[in-house]
Amino acid sequence: MPVETPKLHVVAVGSVDDGKSTLIGRLLYETGHLRGDEIEAVEEASRKRGRKGIDLALLTDGLRAEREQGITIDVAYRSFDANGRRILLGDAPGHVQYTRNMVTAAAGADAAILLVDAKNGTTAQTRRHLAICGMLGVRDVIACVNKIDLVDYDEARFIEIADELVASAAQIDGPRITAIPLSALNGVNLTEHSPETPWYDGPTVLEVLHDLDPPVIETAFRMPVQWVIRHDEGTHDIRGLAGRIDSGAVTVGDEIVALPSGATSRIARIDVLGDERESASAPLSVTLHLEDDIDVSRGDVIALAAEPPLVATRIRATVAWLDEQPLTIPARLEARQSTRTVPVIVEELHERLELDTMEHVPTDVLEANDLGVVSILAAQPLVLETYADNRALGSLMLIDPATNRSVAAVMVSNVLAG
Amino acid sequence: MTMLTEMTTLDVLEAEAVHVIRECAAECERPVLLFSGGKDSIVLAHLAIKAFAPAGLPFPLMHVDTGHNFPEVIEYRDRFATDVDERLIVAKVQDSIDQGRVQDETGLHASRNRLQTTTLLDAIAEHRFDACFGGARRDEERSRAKERFFSHRDAFGQWDPRNQRPEPWTIYNTKLRNGEHFRVFPLSNWTEIDIWSYIEREGLELPSIYFAHEREVFLRAGMLLAAVEEIERLPHEKVFTETVRFRTVGDMTCTGSIASTAATVAAVIEETRNSDVSERGASRADDKTSEAAMEDRKRNGYF
Numbered sequence: 189m190p191v192e193t194p195k196l197h198v199v200a201v202g203s204v205d206d207g208k209s210t211l212i213g214r215l216l217y218e219t220g221h222l223r224g225d226e227i228e229a230v231e232e233a234s235r236k237r238g239r240k241g242i243d244l245a246l247l248t249d250g251l252r253a254e255r256e257q258g259i260t261i262d263v264a265y266r267s268f269d270a271n272g273r274r275i276l277l278g279d280a281p282g283h284v285q286y287t288r289n290m291v292t293a294a295a296g297a298d299a300a301i302l303l304v305d306a307k308n309g310t311t312a313q314t315r316r317h318l319a320i321c322g323m324l325g326v327r328d329v330i331a332c333v334n335k336i337d338l339v340d341y342d343e344a345r346f347i348e349i350a351d352e353l354v355a356s357a358a359q360i361d362g363p364r365i366t367a368i369p370l371s372a373l374n375g376v377n378l379t380e381h382s383p384e385t386p387w388y389d390g391p392t393v394l395e396v397l398h399d400l401d402p403p404v405i406e407t408a409f410r411m412p413v414q415w416v417i418r419h420d421e422g423t424h425d426i427r428g429l430a431g432r433i434d435s436g437a438v439t440v441g442d443e444i445v446a447l448p449s450g451a452t453s454r455i456a457r458i459d460v461l462g463d464e465r466e467s468a469s470a471p472l473s474v475t476l477h478l479e480d481d482i483d484v485s486r487g488d489v490i491a492l493a494a495e496p497p498l499v500a501t502r503i504r505a506t507v508a509w510l511d512e513q514p515l516t517i518p519a520r521l522e523a524r525q526s527t528r529t530v531p532v533i534v535e536e537l538h539e540r541l542e543l544d545t546m547e548h549v550p551t552d553v554l555e556a557n558d559l560g561v562v563s564i565l566a567a568q569p570l571v572l573e574t575y576a577d578n579r580a581l582g583s584l585m586l587i588d589p590a591t592n593r594s595v596a597a598v599m600v601s602n603v604l605a606g
Numbered sequence: 607m608t609m610l611t612e613m614t615t616l617d618v619l620e621a622e623a624v625h626v627i628r629e630c631a632a633e634c635e636r637p638v639l640l641f642s643g644g645k646d647s648i649v650l651a652h653l654a655i656k657a658f659a660p661a662g663l664p665f666p667l668m669h670v671d672t673g674h675n676f677p678e679v680i681e682y683r684d685r686f687a688t689d690v691d692e693r694l695i696v697a698k699v700q701d702s703i704d705q706g707r708v709q710d711e712t713g714l715h716a717s718r719n720r721l722q723t724t725t726l727l728d729a730i731a732e733h734r735f736d737a738c739f740g741g742a743r744r745d746e747e748r749s750r751a752k753e754r755f756f757s758h759r760d761a762f763g764q765w766d767p768r769n770q771r772p773e774p775w776t777i778y779n780t781k782l783r784n785g786e787h788f789r790v791f792p793l794s795n796w797t798e799i800d801i802w803s804y805i806e807r808e809g810l811e812l813p814s815i816y817f818a819h820e821r822e823v824f825l826r827a828g829m830l831l832a833a834v835e836e837i838e839r840l841p842h843e844k845v846f847t848e849t850v851r852f853r854t855v856g857d858m859t860c861t862g863s864i865a866s867t868a869a870t871v872a873a874v875i876e877e878t879r880n881s882d883v884s885e886r887g888a889s890r891a892d893d894k895t896s897e898a899a900m901e902d903r904k905r906n907g908y909f
Contacts, residue, residue, distance in 0.1 A: 195618045225887030250748030251767050252901055261768055264751040265744045267797050274615045276795055288772040292754075295774030414628040419661045426660065432625040461624060461656040472617065473624035473657070486632055510772055524777050527632070585777040592781040597774040 196275045196400055199263075199293045201321065202303035203313040204282035207334045209260055211303065211372035212279045213244025215393065218379045221268060222247070248279040261286055263293035271398040284313055287320075287557040288510035291597050294321055295583070298403045299328040300363070301393065302353070303372075306339045310352050312543045318353065319541055319559055322362030323506050323599055325575060327404070329353075329363045330396050332370040336385065341369070343387045359546040366396055405470045406578050409436030410497060411490045412526040412571075413446075417475055428459065428475035429484055431527070434580035436492070437469035443493040444478070448569040451482040452493050487528040489571040489581070497573045497581055501566045502604040504538075505575075508559055511588065511595035515554040515562075521595065525570055525584040532586070536563040564598070575599035616804055623650075623792035624657045625776065626755050627739065630790045631657075631664050633780035634737035637790070638730075640909065641667040641694070643675075643683035643813055644855035646741030649801055650793060652810055654739070655690060666693040668738075670726050672718035672857045673700045674836045679855050682813040697729035714838050717859040723907045727763040730787055737788040740909055745797045747886055749901035755794055761785035763907030789909075798853075798885050799878055806871045815852045818869045823848050829862030829889070853878075854889045862889045 200208040213230070216222050226247070233255065234243040248264040249255050260281040268275040278293035294300060300321045304314055321329055331353045339345045350367035357365050368377055369385050370393065376382040379394040391399070410433070417428035438444070442455045457477035458465050468474050476490060484490070491497055509515050519534040540551040541559040554560045564584075575582030584598040630637055639654055641647045654663055669683055687694035699718050702708045702725045711717060730738065744751045754770055756778045771779050782788070793801070805812065822833040824843045831837060833845040837859050850863035851874070864883075868874045881888070900908075 194613060194615045223884045223887065224882040226884050229887075248748065248751065250751050250901070253768060262752050262770055264748065265795065266751060267745055267795065274618075289770070292772045292774055296776070414625070415632050415658070417658055417661050421660070430628055430657070432621055432628075461620065462659060471621050472613070473621040473628070524779065527629075579775065583775050583777065585772070585774060585779065587779055587781060589781075592779070592783065594772045594779045597772065 194273050196273055196299070196403060197278070197297045198275050198299045198301065198397065198400075199278040199280050199297040199326075200301040200303065201280045201290060201294060201317040202282055203305070203308075203311045204259055206282060206303040206305045207372045208282060208301075208303050209245035209248050209279055210243075211301065211332065211334070211370075211378070211393070212266065212277055213247040214372050214375055214378060215277075216247065216266060216268065217244055218375060219268070219270070219394065221266070259283060262289045270394070275397060282313065284316070284557055287316070287508070288594075290317060291320060291324075291508050291510060294324050294326060295597060296579070297321075297324070297326050299330065299400050300326045301330045301332060303332045303334045304349055304353070306333050306336045306345055306349065306369075309349055310356070314353075315356055315543045315546060316557070316559070318356055318362060319360055319543065319546070320508060322357065322360045323508065323559065325579065325599075326363050328400060329357070329365050330393060331365050331367040332372070332393065333367060334370045334372055336369040336376060337371045337374055341384045343385075346388070356546055360541070366390070368393060368396070406435035408495045408497070408578065409438045409442075409492045410434045410578065410581060411438070411474070411476065412580070413484055413486055413488045413490065414527050416485060426477070427481065428477055429490060430473075430475045431490070432473045433468060433470040435470045435578055437467055438476070438492070439467035444490050445493040445496050446482060446484045447489045447491060447496060447571045448499045449483060449488065451484070453478040453480040453482050455479075487526075489526060497571050497578065498603045499569045500572055500603045500605070501569055502563070503566075503572065503600050504561065504563050504602040504604060505584070505598045505600045506559065507554070507562055507586075507599075508597045509554040509556060509595065510597065511593055512556050513588070513595070514556070515596070516552065522587045522589050523564070523566060523570075523584045523598070524587060525572075526581060528570065530570065531567040533565045534562050534586075535565050538562065561601070563604075572600060572603050574601060574603060616800060616807060619796055619800055620653065620804070622795065623653050626790065626792040627654050627657045629778055629780070630737050630739065630756070630788070633778070634788065636733065636735050637665040637737040637739060638668045638695070638733065638735045639663070639665060639739040640741070641669050641683065641686075642855065643669070643679040643686070644741070645801055645805065645812055645816060646743065646793060648686070648810060648812060649804055650739060650741040651686070651690070652808060653792065655692075663692050666695055668695040668697060668729065670697050670722045670729070671699065672722055673698060674718050674858045676813070676815055676832075676855065676858055678815050679813045695729070695733070697725050699725045701725070702728065714840065716838065717857055719857045719860050720903065722857075722909075723763075723903065726909070727907050730763070735787060736782055737790050739790050739792065741793050742791050742909065743796050743798070743801075744794050747900045749904060753791055753794060755791055756780060757789045757791065759787050759789060759907065763787075765904050765907075767901065767905070799875065802871060802875045802878060806875065813855060815855065817874070818849050818851045818867045820847055821850050821863065822846070823850060823863060830865065831862055832858055834858055852889060853885050864888050
């Protein structure tokens with residue numbers, strides 16, 4: 189039985205200028221995560237830019253170009269301890285141009301803080317980020333209607349935006365939404381309830397972070413082999429299968445299958461980085477020793493023989509297209525999946541998500557930052573599951589071998605026969 | 607044998623770091639682990655050894671030696687490599703100076719810290735390394751907070767922070783062209799406290815200068831620098847004896863100590879928790895030159 193993982197990954201997303209960096213800076217500041225000299229450095233940087241008071245956005249906007257332009261270009265990560273748990277906070281960029289960095293930040297996130305400017309309301313970029321969170325399986329979205337002070341703490345405006353977000357999420361079968369009226373700049377409803385919004389009796393941002401559910405770890409045991417450790421120990425040659433358990437747990441004596449070959453054996457020994465154990469679970473890095481000397485190498489997946497994943501070459505999947513060069517079919521690319529890299533062909537392009545209406549429409553091209561649905565054929569069998577069943581085996585990255593660029597994040601929706 | 611036990615944050619961070627180390631070893635042709643004898647690189651080397659035990663490391667260790675390192679650290683470095691029986695390459699800044707590749711700085715703020723970049727890039731080219739493991743952490747500095755686990759460097763060793771590769775989930779694009787390399791940061795998500803807690807948990811030995819000791823120092827820009835001949839002093843910069851320790855270990859010319867009586871790992875953890883100054887703020891003079899000092903050095907190929 190998997191145990192709770194004491195680490196959560198939360199990402200702040202939304203349109204440019206909606207206040208993500210300010211929110212993260214303020215949250216760290218108000219919860220005592222900033223040290224004296226870090227605060228001084230931000231104060232100094234604020235003065236240099238002629239700001240009145242302290243501009244906490246300058247804390248995570250760590251690149252020169254970001255501070256010059258007052259925007260976030262790439263994701264910044266900060267560790268944050270809340271309620272006895274470690275939260276890795278990612279500050280994602282809002283510009284459409286940097287969507288690839290937002291995808292980097294949101295893939296693997298357990299929850300997202302989605303900021304919306306109370307004055308401007310939801311934009312295509314708000315919906316894009318919401319849709320990406322939905323595709324990536326982010327369970328919870330803390331929807332912050334920010335700069336509520338600029339609309340005079342108007343409850344009706346808050347409800348209007350919150351309803352829009354809930355409706356958009358429902359259209360794409362998206363994440364759970366908790367809406368909060370917020371002023372990140374003034375700390376309204378961030379860590380403390382504000383008298384400015386007496387009509388709001390829901391949680392603060394910090395309270396929601398405290399109460400987040402632990403990360404979902406799927407229960408079926410899967411471990412991709414990263415490396416085979418060979419060691420000559422006197423009379424016999426040791427072969428250890430090194431990898432990280434993606435999901436589930438394994439116990440000495442369990443019957444396992446190595447895929448795609450299908451060879452079976454039993455677990456003889458479990459070594460958790462020098463500590464011999466009876467069993468181990470995700471997300472630990474381990475070395476497994478088998479009873480039989482079966483042929484296993486990097487790229488193979490070890491699973492319980494009773495509940496194996498699928499082996500296939502054809503999938504239907506949703507993609508976030510990240511490259512400036514648009515996707516047209518057929519596209520010959522490389523897929524990195526689990527610990528395998530194989531040539532693939534994107535054979536069909538079924539549809540694209542129209543962000544204004546949140547409807548799927550037929551298309552023959554995906555431009556940079558578009559979300560769509562494709563069919564992919566792999567040159568060699570892959571050990572797969574749908575993304576909904578298993579994040580690790582259901583996710584791929586596409587690389588263009590001509591440029592070495594990472595061009596798409598892919599989530600398997602169906603594993604097809606053949 | 608133990609049964610399934612509850613996991614701690616350190617267990618998860620350890621598993622993550624080992625995953626990254628194994629991925630890099632499997633995907634890259636010629637990795638190297640940058641080992642300075644500092645606490646982060648000691649933790650990193652320890653994790654790497656664990657990742658491949660009982661076999662040895664599939665890559666060497668390398669130290670870029672400025673020639674101005676603390677003697678306690680150099681002694682530790684050599685002993686560590688002997689104890690773990692791994693290959694240690696020492697790339698010397700002095701050699702780069704002798705070959706005319708760089709010029710030694712002079713004057714009050716002379717430091718070989720910046721010169722290390724050339725020595726490092728030359729060593730990478732000479733040994734044809736395509737991946738350098740480093741112990742950098744995202745909590746150290748705000749441009750570090752922007753780093754990927756696999757951080758791409760072009761043929762000139764440059765980092766292009768505006769055009770980093772997407773890194774969704776734990777899938778890494780490890781493709782390189784000739785002459786390019788990666789800097790790989792398995793400790794990205796660790797904090798200073800995590801490092802110390804792990805050192806305590808694993809019972810790791812550290813160079814003695816991390817713990818309280820008496821030393822001749824002088825005060826400059828709010829930092830206690832070691833009174834050594836490698837640093838030129840102004841007449842008013844008086845030398846005195848203080849009980850100090852170092853929070854980071856780097857080139858003597860730019861690494862400050864703090865007044866401290868913390869003589870054990872537990873005492874250091876307690877002191878670090880209560881400190882109102884960050885690690886770099888307490889000990890790195892080189893970051894005080896401009897607010898983007900680290901980013902600029904990194905763009906040019908620094909660690």
